[in-house]
Amino acid sequence: MNTQELFGQLIPIPPKITQYLQRLSRDIEPSQFSEIAKKAIAVWVVHRYLKRFDYQSDFRTSSAWNVAAQVLTDLADLEIFEDSRSLGIVECIPLAADAESLEIPQGSIIGDRIAYIAVEINPPQTWGKIVGFTPALETEYPEPSIDRQDLLECDRLLDLLELAEPLADPSRFAELESYWSGWGEWSAEARQAVVAQLEKALLLETKEPLQVESAAQELEALIAQSVADSERELAMREDPENESRQQLRSILRRLFESLRAAED
Structure with a gap:
């Protein structure tokens, strides 16, 4: 992978991110922490990726970063801004390297999601990357499972946000x-x-x-x-x-x- 591809695809995850999550999760069962951490890191990866293109977001306001609430919910929402104007909310979903489809949490199938973003995180949690995304689901008969091959490439996510700006x-x-x-x-x-x-x-x-x-x-x-x-x-x-x-x-x-x- 050349330097340009590395910059475009991989997001280094600093140790302070996982360390901070561990401090937040002192009262959480170890068996629950792994999945909670994956969702929180997926939100951070999307936040960091879009920051490269001057989009703003606050990952700490995501449901995924409310570790205590994650025991009761499976949401990993992130609101995206441009020049203080909200462009909408995306759902950030961890996707295993060998997964054939993106499974969308039932609780996130609501009208205000503009995209569902698949995020791969390596096992040591030292890097993450956006695998692809699917835009807003159908309102009447939403598909909770999207084949990996049907996901749009991550650069189309920037197209989506460019459309979101005038629609805001x-x-x-x-x-x-x-x-x-x-x-x-x-x-x-x-x-x-x-x-x-x-x-x-x-x-x-x-x-x-x-x-x-x-x-x-x-x-x-x-x-x-x-x-x-x-x-x-x-x-x-x-x-x-x-x-x-x-x-x-x-x-x-x-x-x-x-x-x-x-x-x-």
């Missing part, structure tokens, strides 16, 4: 917010879930109309989950020619056009 501007969602409010309550949580699904659609190799249709179907599922009126939900989802459904696709088409203009 709430003003871009004025038209979509107005549409959503006609069905149910628009909230910060709803916007996070929408951003995650839009980023997933934008990462598709095929451009419009597949991007628009993919995003529209995911957003319809999100809206349906938030709608209390079952008749309105059925009306929205059962009629493919429904005027409201076509309106959503028009809004998304304009939104994607504005995002492409921002990239240019």
Whole structure:
């Protein structure tokens, strides 16, 4: 491996990281500590990797670094920032070198995750690397297991975060917010879930109309989950020619056009 590959892939883990975790885990059963440490280190590796590209995060705020809470939860979340603006939350998942698939913790299959990142850590815990990632999962029928060969390469993670920057501007969602409010309550949580699904659609190799249709179907599922009126939900989802459904696709088409203009 040449120097450029080493810099791009391997993240040295300083002894102080594992030593600090050991101090935090004095009251934790030794049998539990190994898995807890792996998740906490995976979060730190993602934090350190993205720091190279001037993205900010605080690994200490992750659930994985609350060692006592890790006895009750399996989350390893990390919120990413650029210039103090949140780009979203990623889930950092340890992946063994011989593992054929990435197993996503059930508790992390929620709407606000923009990506699930696979992190390999060597047994001595002296280095880690990002193996790949999968963007936001489908909202209705999420796959908790992703084949290793289906993971996107780590450099595409930077593409994802570049998309996240313009999507972090709430003003871009004025038209979509107005549409959503006609069905149910628009909230910060709803916007996070929408951003995650839009980023997933934008990462598709095929451009419009597949991007628009993919995003529209995911957003319809999100809206349906938030709608209390079952008749309105059925009306929205059962009629493919429904005027409201076509309106959503028009809004998304304009939104994607504005995002492409921002990239240019």
